[in-house]
Amino acid sequence: MSEHDPSEAPWWTRAVVYQIWPRSFSDSDGDGIGDLRGVVDRLDHLELLGVDVLWLSPIYRSPQDDAGYDISDYRSVDPVFGTLEDLDALLAAAHARGMRVVMDLVVNHTSDEHAWFEASRSSRDAPQRDWYWWRPPREGHVGGEPGAEPTNWGSAFSGSAWAWDEASGEYYLHLFSRKQPDLNWENPEVRAAVHEMMRWWLDRGVDGFRMDVINLISKTLPLEDAPVPDGATLGDAFGAVASGPRIHEFLAEMTREVFGGRDGAFLTVGEMPGVTTADAVLFTDPARREVDMVFQFEHVDLDHGPGGKWDPVPLPPTALRDSLSRWQLALADRGWNSLYWDNHDQPRAVSRFGDDGEHRVVSAKALATLLHLHRGTPYVYQGEELGMTNAPLADASELRDIESLNHLREQVAAGRDEAEVLASMRPTARDNARTPVQWDDGPYAGFTTGVPWTDVNPNAATINAAAATADPDSVLHHYRRLVALRHDDPVVALGDFALVPSDDRVYAFTRALDDVELLVVVNLSGADVAAPETSSGWTGAELVLGVRPDGAVPVPGERLAPWESQVWRRTRPRP
Numbered sequence: 040m041s042e043h044d045p046s047e048a049p050w051w052t053r054a055v056v057y058q059i060w061p062r063s064f065s066d067s068d069g070d071g072i073g074d075l076r077g078v079v080d081r082l083d084h085l086e087l088l089g090v091d092v093l094w095l096s097p098i099y100r101s102p103q104d105d106a107g108y109d110i111s112d113y114r115s116v117d118p119v120f121g122t123l124e125d126l127d128a129l130l131a132a133a134h135a136r137g138m139r140v141v142m143d144l145v146v147n148h149t150s151d152e153h154a155w156f157e158a159s160r161s162s163r164d165a166p167q168r169d170w171y172w173w174r175p176p177r178e179g180h181v182g183g184e185p186g187a188e189p190t191n192w193g194s195a196f197s198g199s200a201w202a203w204d205e206a207s208g209e210y211y212l213h214l215f216s217r218k219q220p221d222l223n224w225e226n227p228e229v230r231a232a233v234h235e236m237m238r239w240w241l242d243r244g245v246d247g248f249r250m251d252v253i254n255l256i257s258k259t260l261p262l263e264d265a266p267v268p269d270g271a272t273l274g275d276a277f278g279a280v281a282s283g284p285r286i287h288e289f290l291a292e293m294t295r296e297v298f299g300g301r302d303g304a305f306l307t308v309g310e311m312p313g314v315t316t317a318d319a320v321l322f323t324d325p326a327r328r329e330v331d332m333v334f335q336f337e338h339v340d341l342d343h344g345p346g347g348k349w350d351p352v353p354l355p356p357t358a359l360r361d362s363l364s365r366w367q368l369a370l371a372d373r374g375w376n377s378l379y380w381d382n383h384d385q386p387r388a389v390s391r392f393g394d395d396g397e398h399r400v401v402s403a404k405a406l407a408t409l410l411h412l413h414r415g416t417p418y419v420y421q422g423e424e425l426g427m428t429n430a431p432l433a434d435a436s437e438l439r440d441i442e443s444l445n446h447l448r449e450q451v452a453a454g455r456d457e458a459e460v461l462a463s464m465r466p467t468a469r470d471n472a473r474t475p476v477q478w479d480d481g482p483y484a485g486f487t488t489g490v491p492w493t494d495v496n497p498n499a500a501t502i503n504a505a506a507a508t509a510d511p512d513s514v515l516h517h518y519r520r521l522v523a524l525r526h527d528d529p530v531v532a533l534g535d536f537a538l539v540p541s542d543d544r545v546y547a548f549t550r551a552l553d554d555v556e557l558l559v560v561v562n563l564s565g566a567d568v569a570a571p572e573t574s575s576g577w578t579g580a581e582l583v584l585g586v587r588p589d590g591a592v593p594v595p596g597e598r599l600a601p602w603e604s605q606v607w608r609r610t611r612p613r614p
């Protein structure tokens with residue numbers, strides 16, 4: 040199969056995915072929490088946008104320790120989101136409008152309230168003991184005392200990655216919260232149970248899966264102490280758990296067992312922190328049948344300082360350009376990229392990579408153009424199409440996310456000033472992207488008739504879907520054009536990518552397929568800068584999209600206004 044041949048390329052090479060984080064999408068019953076009926080109520084908006092696939096963040100039964108990424112029953116819907124019948128209704132309504140629905144598959148870990156874990160924890164001889172990672176205290180130590188943990192690993196959400204179970208006298212591993220014990224994928228019964236559950240969802244009508252931290256399921260054995268980063272107290276388990284020795288085998292087996300013999304247009308995307316370009320080629324090589332595409336993290340980790348995400352450093356446009364273009368080139372011949380700026384784990388794109396003040400609209404459009412003109416499958420996170428901004432997080436009481444709350448508590452306990460810790464968290468906290476979607480300028484932005492579970496951003500009076508729908512120059516209508524362009528123009532979906540030399544603040548590239556060529560030029564700064572030299576050779580080309588703060592029509596080769604973005608199209612000059 041050639042991914043460059045439009046007649047043979049898989050359907051998802053021309054698709055755009057929209058991520059719904061249901062808790063903050065739309066509330067239909069006034070309890071302040073978004074739900075599945077709320078999603079059905081808003082399908083007109085998604086149809087207007089033109090997206091092909093909806094990815095639903097977890098709606099399964101869950102104690103909601105990590106906003107649903109801690110699942111206690113894979114085959115039921117949490118009552119806060121509705122019922123299985125509501126989910127069936129959503130599937131039917133989305134399918135009727137030509138949209139597919141992919142579920143979040145969280146199988147690196149379950150909730151500690153899942154029946155599998157309850158059985159596993161019940162005793163050391165329990166038949167399901169080996170479904171999770173149980174280990175005795177470190178030799179010569181007493182279980183439960185500091186330092187007795189089986190390895191020195193830290194968890195993603197503060198503290199040790201091991202929790203002591205007094206009743207059975209062993210520790211269990213949790214790479215995330217202590218309410219998210221890791222499943223032991225070495226055990227074939229675990230794999231078979233997950234495959235069966237996935238088939239159950241496909242039988243119900245879902246169109247695929249976004250696989251949460253799926254590259255962490257194969258751990259390097261034996262589990263051993265890891266290097267301790269400078270300034271940290273706990274070891275970094277990452278090297279021991281990311282893309283481990285059996286990961287490719289596990290994913291190929293999953294494809295075989297779950298999708299084998301099924302006809303249909305499915306989509307699988309593996310979320311893979313730390314994945315390298317070389318790994319990504321292997322994971323997404325169609326011949327290997329592992330996953331269709333991966334979420335990589337390089338561009339969303341560029342602003343992490345020596346102390347990680349809570350220690351942000353300034354991000355020069357060149358760093359972004361180098362990273363994104365490197366991924367384009369690395370997956371050019373084999374493999375496929377997922378393209379995203381933000382999601383429920385990242386700050387809002389326009390606040391992080393653009394300018395959420397004076398140039399909010401024009402910079403949100405510039406970022407959208409840049410991303411959607413790359414080769415790969417673009418993902419739009421709810422509210423991104425409105426140019427929604429980071430939450431103010433003016434006070435610690437606005438934090439809801441377990442990661443934020445644990446970090447704040449840990450730092451304050453260590454003697455740091457709360458206001459200072461909060462300030463360091465503001466740029467990258469996950470809470471930023473979890474405020475309710477701003478639908479209109481009414482009470483609580485039209486998100487709920489009750490009281491929302493977390494504050495609505497005060498800018499909802501001006502930034503909202505109703506206003507954006509009515510304004511032909513809105514960020515929303517720009518996204519609509521970009522989605523349509525990918526559907527209609529094969530060069531956008533499949534064309535070869537080449538970087539064009541430019542000023543350090545500009546990202547310019549071409550895309551080419553057969554005799555059609557596009558030039559994309561984006562000013563990633565609030566300054567007036569020179570256009571790339573190449574631009575002047577494009578006089579007479581068709582302007583596909585052009586956005587300037589003054590609303591004027593761009594001219595090839597002329598200086599670029601702040602956050603200006605241009606897409607030009609021409610028939611390739613014959614050699």
Ligand code: TEU
Binds near residue numbers: 145252312384
């Ligand atoms: O995220 C995995 C991940 O590696 C990070 O995004 C991480 O959660 C975060 O950035 C820490 O700073 C996935 C989910 O998307 C996330 O919501 C879950 O919390 C996590 O897995 C555990 O299931």
